[in-house]
Amino acid sequence: MSFKVADSVAHRVDRPIPKPVNPVEYETSIYQKGLKYERPPFTFHSDLWEPEAEKRMSAESKGYVIGNAGTGETARKNREAFGKWSIVPKRLVKTSSLPDLSTKVLGKEFPFPIAVAPVGVQRIFNPDGEEASAAAAAAESVPYIMSTASSTSIEDVAKAANGNGTRWFQLYWPANENDEITASLLSRAKKAGFSALFVTLDTYILGWRPSDMDNGYNPFLRSDKIGVAIGFSDPVFRKKFKEKHGVEVEEDMHNAAAEWTRTVFPLFSHGWEDIKFLKQHWDGPIILKGIQTVGDAQKCVELGLQGIVVSNHGGRQVDGGVSSLGVLPRIVDTVGGKLDIFFDSGIRAGADIAKALALGAQMVLVGRPYVYGLALGGEQGVRHVLKSLLGDLELTLHLAGVESASPKHLNRDVLEREDRL
Numbered sequence: 001m002s003f004k005v006a007d008s009v010a011h012r013v014d015r016p017i018p019k020p021v022n023p024v025e026y027e028t029s030i031y032q033k034g035l036k037y038e039r040p041p042f043t044f045h046s047d048l049w050e051p052e053a054e055k056r057m058s059a060e061s062k063g064y065v066i067g068n069a070g071t072g073e074t075a076r077k078n079r080e081a082f083g084k085w086s087i088v089p090k091r092l093v094k095t096s097s098l099p100d101l102s103t104k105v106l107g108k109e110f111p112f113p114i115a116v117a118p119v120g121v122q123r124i125f126n127p128d129g130e131e132a133s134a135a136a137a138a139a140e141s142v143p144y145i146m147s148t149a150s151s152t153s154i155e156d157v158a159k160a161a162n163g164n165g166t167r168w169f170q171l172y173w174p175a176n177e178n179d180e181i182t183a184s185l186l187s188r189a190k191k192a193g194f195s196a197l198f199v200t201l202d203t204y205i206l207g208w209r210p211s212d213m214d215n216g217y218n219p220f221l222r223s224d225k226i227g228v229a230i231g232f233s234d235p236v237f238r239k240k241f242k243e244k245h246g247v248e249v250e251e252d253m254h255n256a257a258a259e260w261t262r263t264v265f266p267l268f269s270h271g272w273e274d275i276k277f278l279k280q281h282w283d284g285p286i287i288l289k290g291i292q293t294v295g296d297a298q299k300c301v302e303l304g305l306q307g308i309v310v311s312n313h314g315g316r317q318v319d320g321g322v323s324s325l326g327v328l329p330r331i332v333d334t335v336g337g338k339l340d341i342f343f344d345s346g347i348r349a350g351a352d353i354a355k356a357l358a359l360g361a362q363m364v365l366v367g368r369p370y371v372y373g374l375a376l377g378g379e380q381g382v383r384h385v386l387k388s389l390l391g392d393l394e395l396t397l398h399l400a401g402v403e404s405a406s407p408k409h410l411n412r413d414v415l416e417r418e419d420r421l
Contacts, residue, residue: 020111020141023390024098042376042384046349046369046392049385053125053372060217061124065371067211070319078315078346081325084419085355090401099397100404101390105340105363106196106285106306110166111141112390113357113405116382117344117365118170118198118289120149121219121227125375131160133374136382138165140390145198145365148172148185148264151226153233158192169194170289172203175266176274183281184236190282197282198309202290204269207317220261223253231260275303287342292327297335307340314345314367325356329412332360350392357405358414 030040043052054062068075103113116137123129130152137144138161145168146157158167169189174182186197212218220227231237232249241249241256249256278286287307291297300308310328312321324345332341343361347353353364366389373385393405403409 022098023101023112023387023394026387026391027395040384042373042381044388046388049369049372049376053375056375057125060215060219061375063211063215063217064121064124064219065119065368067209068315068319069207069209069317072315073319074312074321074323075315075346077321077323078312078325079348081323082346082352082355084417085325085359085415086418087351087354087358087396087400087414088416089399093401093403095398095403099394099402099409100406101394101397103362103405105342106287108166110143110363113362113393114353114364114366114386114389115143115145115168115342116370116386117367118145118147118200119367119371120147121151122371122374123151123226124219125371126378126381128378129374130157132379133370133382134158134160134165134167135162136370136373136379136386138162139379140383140386141165142386143168145170146189146194148230149220149227151229153229154185154188154192154194155233158194163193167192167194168196168198170198170200172200172264173266173270174263175268176270176277178263178266179277181234181236181240181263182277184234185230186278186281188234190284196285196287196306197278198287198289199278200289200313201269202311202313202317203265205265205267207313208319209316218261220265221254221257223257228257228260231263232256237263272299272303275305287340289342291331292322292324294330294334297331301335301338305339307342308335309342309344309365310361311342311344311365325359328356328359328361336360347389350389350394350396353389353393354396354400354402354405354410355415358410358412360407360411 101112103110116133122133126132130150134144134157143166147170149172161167225232237260238249241259245252285306287309288300288305289309290311291308292312297308310324310331312318312324324343328343341361342363342365343356344365344367347364347366348369356364370382370385373381402414
């Protein structure tokens with residue numbers, strides 16, 4: 001069966017990005033308020049965002065966002081990998097402005113080299129959930145990637161941004177038998193102004209997560225809309241559910257949640273040949289998320305895809321895996337310039353962003369830190385995290401004598417691999 005996309009590309013053309021504020025101005029504003037003995041509502045210590053957020057979260061939500069696969073070895077490796085690289089400052093670099101943080105991905109210029117990573121079930125961290133995060137990202141001129149596992153519908157997340165900013169859609173990919181549902185999700189995303197498709201490859205089933213299992217907690221199986229809102233609002237899924245069970249989703253939310261969860265986490269992976277279906281139903285950029293090997297990256301180039309995310313899901317899916325930063329240089333050396341390279345897994349501070357960019361990533365996805373901001377203060381908490389990371393990045397580059405975040409200035413010449421000295 002063919003599910004032809006009839007939607008015009010015009011439906012999802014990005015609105016202009018608001019004129020960005022220089023991140024260092026955030027620091028200036030804090031010191032100015034300090035003259036009146038005002039202290040900021042959130043800490044600027046990025047390593048304290050997690051423990052501070054823990055105080056605000058339930059055992060279930062804390063276990064979900066902080067927990068990792070298995071023993072947490074992969075997550076530890078992600079963080080340890082950054083410590084292996086050191087920034088080497090240059091002196092007497094005469095400049096007349098702060099570093100330019102702009103980058104170009106997917107054929108478009110962006111003022112900052114970060115995006116908000118797709119994270120699901122955000123209402124377990126704050127009642128405003130994805131709507132707050134999307135609004136914060138738009139306000140800070142940072143692209144927002146919406147998760148299929150969101151606790152808010154595609155359409156409501158789009159409204160939350162007030163038509164501003166850049167929105168990209170992340171797909172947890174249903175099995176081929178549910179191609180009609182996949183086509184419906186992509187069509188809805190396009191109509192709602194999402195301009196690029198990020199397809200997560202490493203989560204066709206949830207990983208072995210001891211923290212969630214200790215709490216007996218799987219947010220996708222509860223009789224509410226958290227994590228399943230996109231399915232519950234999808235006309236094709238609703239039609240299929242009623243035909244099968246004879247009732248509406250709202251009349252049997254427990255079974256509906258379980259059925260939607262099986263739909264988007266279908267147990268088995270797709271094959272490379274299935275990319276053709278996505279191309280038939282999405283006429284914008286397609287980026288594959290979860291790439292960890294040179295061979296897979298090369299395959300993405302051969303298939304004519306627009307980008308990849310070098311990612312191991314932050315260590316949440318496979319225990320004992322390789323660090324994302326560890327494999328980034330080899331992948332960049334092989335496919336750099338042939339498609340756009342995004343990076344995530346382990347980002348916690350401005351220096352981390354700088355190192356990932358220096359190793360060849362063109363844009364970095366921020367995950368857990370903004371979730372901690374959401375838990376601490378909703379939209380304002382997310383904005384604080386984004387502004388803090390960008391301010392930290394800008395001053396890190398400036399004080400290291402790096403004139404911009406472009407590869408011309410921020411590259412491996414800026415780094416030293418100290419563990420090999």
